[in-house]
Amino acid sequence: xxxxxxxxxxxxxxxxxxxxxxxxxxxxxxxxxxxxxxxxxxxxxxxxxxxxxxxxxxxxxxxxxxxxxxxxxxxxxxxxxxxxxxxxxxxxxxxxxxxxxxxxxxxxxxxxxxxxxxxxxxxxxxxxxxxxxxxxxxxxxxxxxxxxxxxxxxxxxxxxxxxxxxxxxxxxxxxxxxxxxxxxxxxxx
Numbered sequence: 001x002x003x004x005x006x007x008x009x010x011x012x013x014x015x016x017x018x019x020x021x022x023x024x025x026x027x028x029x030x031x032x033x034x035x036x037x038x039x040x041x042x043x044x045x046x047x048x049x050x051x052x053x054x055x056x057x058x059x060x061x062x063x064x065x066x067x068x069x070x071x072x073x074x075x076x077x078x079x080x081x082x083x084x085x086x087x088x089x090x091x092x093x094x095x096x097x098x099x100x101x102x103x104x105x106x107x108x109x110x111x112x113x114x115x116x117x118x119x120x121x122x123x124x125x126x127x128x129x130x131x132x133x134x135x136x137x138x139x140x141x142x143x144x145x146x147x148x149x150x151x152x153x154x155x156x157x158x159x160x161x162x163x164x165x166x167x168x169x170x171x172x173x174x175x176x177x178x179x180x181x182x183x184x185x186x187x188x189x
Contacts, residue, residue, distance in 0.1 A: 002149030002169070003127055005035045007159050009166035014047050020163045025068040026050050027161040028129045028146040029076060032188035035127065036082045050076055066142075073129065073186050082188060089114030090183040111183055115174075118185060119150050126189040130158075131182040137165050142182060 008027050010020050015027065030047050037044040045053065054061055054072055061072035070086040077084035089110045092101035118128050128147045134140055137160065148169070149157030155173040160166060 001122060001151075002157050003035065003122065003125060005031050005127060005146065005148045005159065007031065007166075007168040008047075008161060010161045010163035011166065012047075016048055016051065019047075019051060022067060023047070023051070023163075024144040024161055025073055025129070026054070028144050028159070029073050029188065031146050031159060031161075032084075032127050032129065033077060033080060033082055036189040037080070040081075042081050044080060053079065070131075070184060070186050074188075077188050084186060084188040086184065086186045087114070087117070088184050089117075111178065111181075114181075114183060114185060115178070117187075118147055118156075121187050122147065122150055126187055129186040129188065131184040132180040133182055136180040137162055137167075147185075 008014065008031050010023050010027050012027075015023050019026070026047055030044070030050060033044040036042065054068060054076055057072060057075060060069075061075070062068050074084040074086050091104040091106040091110050093104040094101045118130070121128055129144050130147055132143050132145060134142060136143055143160075143162065145158040145160045147156050147158050151157065151171065155171055156177050158170050158172055159168055160170055
C-alpha cells in the first residue's frame with residue numbers, strides 16, 4: 001500500500017537556497033500538508049511561508065545545531081487545521097549515580113510498537129515523518145524522511161527529500177529502516 005503523495009526535494013526551486021541543506025523537516029511537512037489539504041480543501045502555505053511562520057512562533061522552535069523541533073512541526077500542522085502529533089518509541093535505563101543512559105528492557109517492545117503504529121497510520125491514509133540517524137544515505141547528521149507506504153515482506157516506501165541525493169518512492173528494507181530509525185515519528189493527517 002502506498003499513499004499518493006507528490007514528491008518535493010530540498011533542492012526544489014520552491015525551497016529558499018539558504019535552506020536547502022537544512023529543510024528536510026519543513027519539506028516533509030509540506031508534502032504531508034499538501035496531501036491532507038488536497039483531500040480537505042485546505043490551502044497550505046509555500047515552503048517559504050512555513051519557514052517564516054515557524055521562525056516567528058514563540059520559543060526556540062528552530063535550533064541551528066539540531067534543526068526544527070518535532071513540537072514545532074506538529075504546531076505548524078495544527079496552525080493550518082491539520083491534525084499532527086509526535087511520538088517517541090524509545091526507553092532508556094538511566095542509573096541515577098552515573099546518569100549514563102543505555103537502552104532499557106522495554107526498548108525492543110517500544111520499537112516494535114512504533115513500527116506497528118507507522119503501518120497502522122498508513123492503512124488509515126496518514127503518512128509519518130521519521131527521523132534517521134547520521135549515515136543514512138549521504139547524510140552526516142540526523143535526517144527526516146516521509147513514510148508514504150509499506151510493502152509486506154519488503155519494507156517501507158519513503159520520500160527522502162535530501163538536497164544531495166533525493167529519492168522518490170524509495171523502498172527501504174524493514175531491517176535497514178529499523179537500524180537507522182531514531183525511534184521518533186510525527187504523524188500528520
